[in-house]
Amino acid sequence: MVILYQSNTGFTREYARMLAKAERLKCFELEDGPQPEAGAEVFYLGPLMAGHIGGLDQAMKHFSVKGICGVGMSPPGEGVMRTLRRANYTADLPLFYLQGGWDPKKVGWLKRRMVGMATRSIRRALQERGSRRTAEEEQGLNFLLRGGSYVAYENLAPIQSWLRECSR
Ligand SMILES: Cc1cc2nc3c(=O)[nH]c(=O)nc-3n(C[C@H](O)[C@H](O)[C@H](O)COP(=O)(O)O)c2cc1C
Incomplete structure (x- = not known):
């Protein structure tokens, strides 16, 4: 598994890099610089825009997406998760949400x-x-x-547990 992300103002990038470093995984930015091999297994993180996870469709098209994470400015909760499922094609994949920030x-x-x-x-x-x-x-x-940032390493815990389950 590798980490793949898109980011407009940097919050998703911060989370993606933090996660990659902690889990010793390679980290790629969608459509920028070196890319994972076509069809590679990826965990995808993208910024929310009106509920839509940026770059997700492209990631789904070119890679084997195993898990998805939306990064937005809203506080986490069931409401956000419902919106994420409704506004994105997630194919019943594991779905996470991280509170990023607003700049x-x-x-x-x-x-x-x-x-x-x-x-x-x-x-x-x-x-x-x-x-x-x-x-x-x-x-x-x-x-x-x-504006401000809610990016915190602790928020990554559920994703880290899931990644570790995957690699067992
Ligand atoms: C046009 C626009 C729409 C947004 N819509 C949402 C939204 O629906 N839900 C949310 O939580 N955050 C929303 N945001 C906030 C961003 O998702 C948030 O700032 C995020 O951390 C950006 O990530 P990035 O820095 O990686 O680009 C929106 C931001 C913009 C500019």
Whole structure:
């Protein structure tokens, strides 16, 4: 198995490299630089855009995808997993989700606006709470407005267990 990923603003890359290093697997970036051999077994990680895992279709076409991971800015949970299954062709493969981050400075104005619109109701509700915001809500609002990273090595644990099961 090798690790294959696509990344626009770097969060998925960080996870992919961390995972590859920890599990001593080779790491490739989809359509950039050296590629895995055609048909190679890969674990694929891609960034979420409106629920869609970027690059997944291409990865499925050229390689033997054994597991899939979406990386987004939403907190993990059942809701995200449902969206991932619904919005992507995952062929019942093992599916994981990692919370990456949000970097408004690294995306173009159109994408920034799209995210701005998608998160408007949350931002409005938080802004209206004003000084009654809890520390957690303050952090959430700050994340949506200025960006931030939730990338953490600990988040990789379920994927690492699964990879180890595979190589037994
Ligand atoms: C246009 C656009 C749409 C997005 N849609 C989602 C989404 O549906 N769900 C989510 O959790 N994050 C969404 N995000 C946030 C990215 O998935 C998140 O920033 C991710 O960490 C990016 O990974 P990357 O740095 O590897 O590109 C979106 C970002 C952009 C720019």
